[in-house]
Amino acid sequence: MPIKGVKLCGAKCRTKGGASCLQPGMKNGRCKMHGGCFYKKEIHGRSTLRAKAERKKEHAFLREMKSLLLDMEQLNED
Numbered sequence: 001m002p003i004k005g006v007k008l009c010g011a012k013c014r015t016k017g018g019a020s021c022l023q024p025g026m027k028n029g030r031c032k033m034h035g036g037c038f039y040k041k042e043i044h045g046r047s048t049l050r051a052k053a054e055r056k057k058e059h060a061f062l063r064e065m066k067s068l069l070l071d072m073e074q075l076n077e078d
C-alpha cells in the first residue's frame, strides 16, 4: 500500500506482467526489493563507491595517455 508523500519504487515486475512496483522507495528511489543493498555500501571490494571513483579516474588517465601517444605518433610521421 503506497504511503502518502513517499515516492513509489516503479520498478518493472517480471511476475505481474510488467506492472510497476508499488512499494515505497528508499533514498535511492527503489524499494527494498529492487534497490539492492545501499545502506552498507562503503565496506570493501570492487563495487564500493570509492573503488568505482578510483577506477573512473584511472580510466580517464589511461584515455589521456592514449590520446597523447597518438599525438606523438602523428608528430613523428610529419
Ligand SMILES: [Zn+2]
Pocket: 009, 010, 011, 021, 022, 023, 030, 031, 032, 033, 034, 035
Ligand atoms: Zn520495487
